[in-house]
Amino acid sequence: MSELSQASPSEPSQDPASPGESSEDAPIGVAIIGGGPAGLSAGLQLVRANRRIAILDSNRPRHSATLRSHGFLTRDGASPLELRRLGREEFEAYPTAQFAQAMTREVTPLSHEAAVAAGFPDGIGFRVRGSGIRGAADVEFVARRVLIAAGLTEELPALPMIRAYYGTALHSCVECDGFEKTSKPLALIGETSDLFARALLISRFSSDLIVFTNGAETIRPEQEAQLAAIGIRVERRPIDDIVGEKAEMLGVRLADGEVIPRVGGFVRPRWHAPVEFMGELPLERDDWGLVVTDDRGETTVRGVYAVGDIVPPGPQQLIIAAGNGARVAAKLNMDMIRGALGVGLVDE
Ligand SMILES: Cc1cc2nc3c(=O)[nH]c(=O)nc-3n(C[C@H](O)[C@H](O)[C@H](O)COP(=O)(O)OP(=O)(O)OC[C@H]3O[C@@H](n4cnc5c(N)ncnc54)[C@H](O)[C@@H]3O)c2cc1C
Secondary structure, three states: OOOHHHOEOOEOOOOOOOOOOOOOOOOEEEEEEOOOHHHHHHHHHHHOOOOOEEEEEOOOOHHHHOOOOOOOOOOOOOOHHHHHHHHHHHHHOOOOEEEEEEEEEEEEEOOHHHHHHOOOOOOOOEEEEEEEOOOOOOEEEEEEEEEEOOOOEEEOOOOOOHHHHEOOOEEOOHHHHOHHHOOOOEEEEOOOOOHHHHHHHHOOOOOOEEEEOOOOOOOOHHHHHHHHHOOOEEEOOOEEEEEEEOOEEEEEEEOOOOEEEOOEEEEOOEEEOOOHHHOOOOOOEOOOOOEOOOOOOEOOOOOEEEOOOOOOOOOOOHHHHHHHHHHHHHHHHHHHHHHHHOOOOOOO
């Protein structure tokens, strides 16, 4: 059935299959890559717009290192896994929702003719392939649009024991976990140029803060003087490791053997956008490697959108990822309506 033939008052869906049809092979409206708060929130909005939606999720959320997530209104302190479970249940309650436990391997554009033949009236479409994980089957979808909500992978400073304290004593999101560290002796560990700004942010929670640059020249002398003026010291010597007893962090050991007592703090990972599945498609990235979009959420590949931590300014919070997921879903829906009618892209 063609997409335009669906656009009658009795059938509000503009996807090429009716809501309620359950054929797994039927073309879909949007393939969403990533089932975190950004992808799930977008998915919920789009199934509620009578779209046939598939979420492919590899189940590796960045915040799986932590036991409690903070600051999500009505769910402050909830476990991140519980949040995802609730989100998935709400999405899957709709008949046009499909959730695949799969790692997306490949996104390839359809030719104009193939897209039209699939029932996509604006001639834009994609084939999305994923490998099943945890025993799930491999999947393949033909979709009008793609939404990348794959979050970020992170690389912590190369210290042998740092993972043991990450998500408990050491965190990366100051807004998420600063409150619990109020007035404690803290470390900020990182090697990137935004360390100064992060130190200022952490100073809201504790003035007993030492910034460890691990030998990197990332804080300028005038910034060091500004930090010193509010009691924050910069430690430039290389770090050997984090030390502690069981789950309790006790300090930062420098390469020269000195241990500086600290009970926790923040680390600045290096973030990577996992978009290998886009292959050679011309996906613009910024200097940090994040996926660039216009203000509607569309990337430099027509028909491919992105949202959540993977887009600038980078990692924020669950509620922001979810909110932006809903915002971009509305733009995607309008893009498909306008594409079906040939009335241009931009809202008037
Ligand atoms: C340790 C830690 C603690 C945090 N604590 C808080 C907190 O307390 N409060 C708060 O508000 N925020 C917190 N955050 C930040 C929050 O987790 C993120 O801002 C939020 O999860 C971003 O949502 P997202 O949907 O963009 O990405 P994610 O939640 O990372 O979800 C992305 C999903 O995409 C999947 N994926 C990736 N690649 C593929 C692929 N190729 N195919 C299929 N699926 C793929 C991943 O497996 C993952 O499930 C924390 C982050 C960390 C690291």
